[in-house]
Amino acid sequence: MYGWIWRHLPGNTGVRALISLVLVLAIVYILFQYVFPWAEPLLPFNDVTVDNGMAVNR
Amino acid sequence: MTTLRPERPPRAVSRPLPPEETASRPLPPEDRMTMQLRRVELPAQRTETGADGGRAARRKGARGAHRAPRSRRSHRSRRAAASAPQAVSGAGSGTAQRAGSRAGSRVGSRAGFGVMASRFVGELFITTGVVMLLFVAYQLWWTNVIAHHQAGGAANHLRKTWDKGVGKDRDAGAFSPGEGFAIIYIPALDVKAPIAEGTGKHQVLDRGMVGHYVGALKSAMPWDKQGNFALAGHRNTHGEPFRYVNRLKPGDKIVVETQSAFYTYEMTSRLEQTSPENVAVITPVPQGSGFTRPGRYITLTTCTPEFTSTYRMIVWGKMVDERPRSKGKPDALVG
Numbered sequence: 298m299y300g301w302i303w304r305h306l307p308g309n310t311g312v313r314a315l316i317s318l319v320l321v322l323a324i325v326y327i328l329f330q331y332v333f334p335w336a337e338p339l340l341p342f343n344d345v346t347v348d349n350g351m352a353v354n355r
Numbered sequence: 356m357t358t359l360r361p362e363r364p365p366r367a368v369s370r371p372l373p374p375e376e377t378a379s380r381p382l383p384p385e386d387r388m389t390m391q392l393r394r395v396e397l398p399a400q401r402t403e404t405g406a407d408g409g410r411a412a413r414r415k416g417a418r419g420a421h422r423a424p425r426s427r428r429s430h431r432s433r434r435a436a437a438s439a440p441q442a443v444s445g446a447g448s449g450t451a452q453r454a455g456s457r458a459g460s461r462v463g464s465r466a467g468f469g470v471m472a473s474r475f476v477g478e479l480f481i482t483t484g485v486v487m488l489l490f491v492a493y494q495l496w497w498t499n500v501i502a503h504h505q506a507g508g509a510a511n512h513l514r515k516t517w518d519k520g521v522g523k524d525r526d527a528g529a530f531s532p533g534e535g536f537a538i539i540y541i542p543a544l545d546v547k548a549p550i551a552e553g554t555g556k557h558q559v560l561d562r563g564m565v566g567h568y569v570g571a572l573k574s575a576m577p578w579d580k581q582g583n584f585a586l587a588g589h590r591n592t593h594g595e596p597f598r599y600v601n602r603l604k605p606g607d608k609i610v611v612e613t614q615s616a617f618y619t620y621e622m623t624s625r626l627e628q629t630s631p632e633n634v635a636v637i638t639p640v641p642q643g644s645g646f647t648r649p650g651r652y653i654t655l656t657t658c659t660p661e662f663t664s665t666y667r668m669i670v671w672g673k674m675v676d677e678r679p680r681s682k683g684k685p686d687a688l689v690g
Binding site: 298328 | 474475478479486489490493494497556
């Protein structure tokens, strides 16, 4: 998968490394900005608010 | 990583082998596996440039091994066996050697599919692991960065609104959920966070703000003649304003700043942990706090133990000072 991507990137090694870096940063940005905030309430790790305890169970 | 490889094989090829290795000519299965896995990682140019370890050479060697007289055969396949483990070649060397006499290229391409599939699955696993690590970083670090930013913005906005003199903080019905109306200071913990109406996760708590209980659990406001000003805040992540409330000692000051006044509370007692359903701790005369008569109290609620949401930690305090904003900061915030 990554090998395939690497082979299909244009340019020489330096240019490819630069493009790869940009791609990785873009993916991390998308994860932090959109995916994780969406996934957070669905995961059981962080039901830390009193809202989930006191208020709702009331 | 692949570009670092090509230096090695020539050495391996030229090195003579001990006789016992020559004897075990049909390679053991592990070696075959190694060759199959390595084969794809390696740069394709090597096939063209490499004089010794290339695919063509190896296939020729394998074919030779099948047909050639005994002496030549042993020489060729020894070379192939020696170069293969660290081999550098384009594609199809391992299997091509194994089944070289029949239809090397066809078998090679079929094995290539299996290798590619397993590589894909492996990369998928690695990616999943990296994403999980990123999620941990997001939870423990990034949410705090964001929440501090948002809370700082909310506090500044609050100050501006107060300076403009918009709204009256004594009108208790005026605050809509999520709206900030005060700032809490805990000097002992170096905490400063805006207080907003409601304890909604998305609207209030996840923005690094402290929530004021409303609705079914409605609690008093600081300016009420008596009552319990009950607040909730994150213990971890999202600004974690109440992370260290367990370090508060009796006598530590908690200051609430509103549009018209500073209200100073003094911490009196703490409940290490209680069930999340125990709402008696935020009633006007909180159960377990030691208070027996109605008065002007403050209750801080947060999660405990840290990084879980199993129980709630409760901290109580009572008001000791009310100071109009016109008279400046209370002593607790000076120095």
